[in-house]
Amino acid sequence: MSYTFVIKDDRNSYEIKEYIKNKIKLDIDDTNPDIVIAIGGDGTILKAVHQYSNATIFGIHTGHLGFFANYDSLEVDTLINDINNNEYKIDYLDSLEASFEDYNGNKYNEFALNEFTIICPPRTLMLDVYIDDEYFEKFRGTGFAISTPYGSTAYNKSLDGSVIDTSLQVMQLTEIAGLNSNAYRTLQSPLIISNERRVRLEDKSTETHVFITADHKSYKVDNFKSMFIDYKKNSVKMAYHEQISFIKRINRTFIISKE
Ligand code: NAP
């Protein structure tokens, strides 16, 4: 068994890392670790998940409490014992996977724990939207976010999407500044669909480039052609000592204020 760290660039996270490093009995491996200790915020955990997608992630939250972390900065000794005695449990989080391509034949595959977005900030993006190969709508506007229930509290929430119970297996499409007229008519409301469905976005404006984001990662795609989004079960391994309920996560992230 081996491990590594992904930490936020601040003093508190650094000090916790130094404290843990002296007490963990495993070997450090920055290339292919079994365990990753992510110290910081939700952004730090997302970074760890993308950098080491096969590893089991231990999230420690420093600063304000976040959504993904299962340990806080007062539970560092619990985490050390859990790792040294192999006593932790694992939550398997669902994600989304996407494949997209341009007209030059370049193909990409990515996954996202929070969401994918497809955006074209300087111009209006034009897309045909299909769900399970059925034509759904012609979209014109800045773009779309397609989120997991975990990501429903992130970008999706800023777009007035619904917060979704993470025990539900669904994906949510939210528009980013959709333009509505006689020519372009879209649903406008957030749309929550079953995990068994597949979303397909087809380019209708060949000159433009788009940005496709997968959580914090982004791709600039020139001559964008199409994108498929599917739901992927049990793709991220998140360690915990005690299960933190969905209600508690929402409450501590958005409702209770800091002392
Ligand atoms: P960032 O731009 O540095 O921070 C995004 C903020 O969202 C941070 O405060 C982060 O918490 C929080 N966050 C991330 N995932 C969350 C979740 N599942 N539930 C609740 N809050 C969450 O970027 P980042 O830290 O690398 O995170 C990438 C995420 O930023 C993307 O996946 C997207 O959801 C979000 N984003 C939001 C907007 C928007 O709301 N307008 C725009 C772009 C991106 P911590 O402070 O704990 O890290």
Ligand code: MN
């Ligand atoms: Mn962040």
